[in-house]
C-alpha cells in the first residue's frame with residue numbers, strides 16, 4: 315500500500331513542513347507528495363493557515379491525495395481548518411499514542427503538528443509511525459466513526 319500525501323503549512327510551520335516533505339519523498343510507502351505550500355520567499359509565504367488546511371481537506375475530499383500532514387504553530391488551526399471539509403477527519407497529535415489512535419480509532423486522514431510545540435525529531439518520528447497505521451473497517455471503532463459520517467450527511 316502506498317499513499318499520496320499532501321503537505322501544507324503556514325509561515326509558523328514552514329521549516330518542519332520542508333523536512334517532513336523530504337522525509338515523505340524518501341519513504342517507500344509514499345507514491346506522491348503534493349506540496350500545497352506555503353513556500354519560503356514565494357508569494358504564498360504568508361498565506362493564513364485556514365487556506366492551506368481547507369485546500370488539504372479539499373484534496374482529500376476530491377480523492378487527489380489519501381492523507382495530509384499539516385504544520386502550523388500549534389497544529390490546532392490546521393486541524394480545525396481541514397475538519398471543516400465534509401468527510402475529512404484531522405487530529406492534532408504530539409505523542410505517539412494519540413497519533414496512532416487518530417488512525418486506528420478515528421480513521422483520521424490528516425495529522426496536524428505544531429512547530430512551536432514539539433521538536434523536529436519527534437515530529438518526524440510521529441509522521442513515520444503514523445504512516446504505518448491503517449484503519450480497520452471491521453473494528454469496533456468503525457461504528458463510532460460512522461456516526462460522524464451520518465451527522466455530516468444530515
Ligand SMILES: O=C[C@H](O)[C@H](O)COP(=O)(O)O
Pocket residue numbers: 324326327363386387388389390391392
Ligand atoms: O493555529 C494557528 C497556528 O498556530 C498559527 O500558526 C498561528 O496563528 P496566530 O498567528 O493566530 O497565533
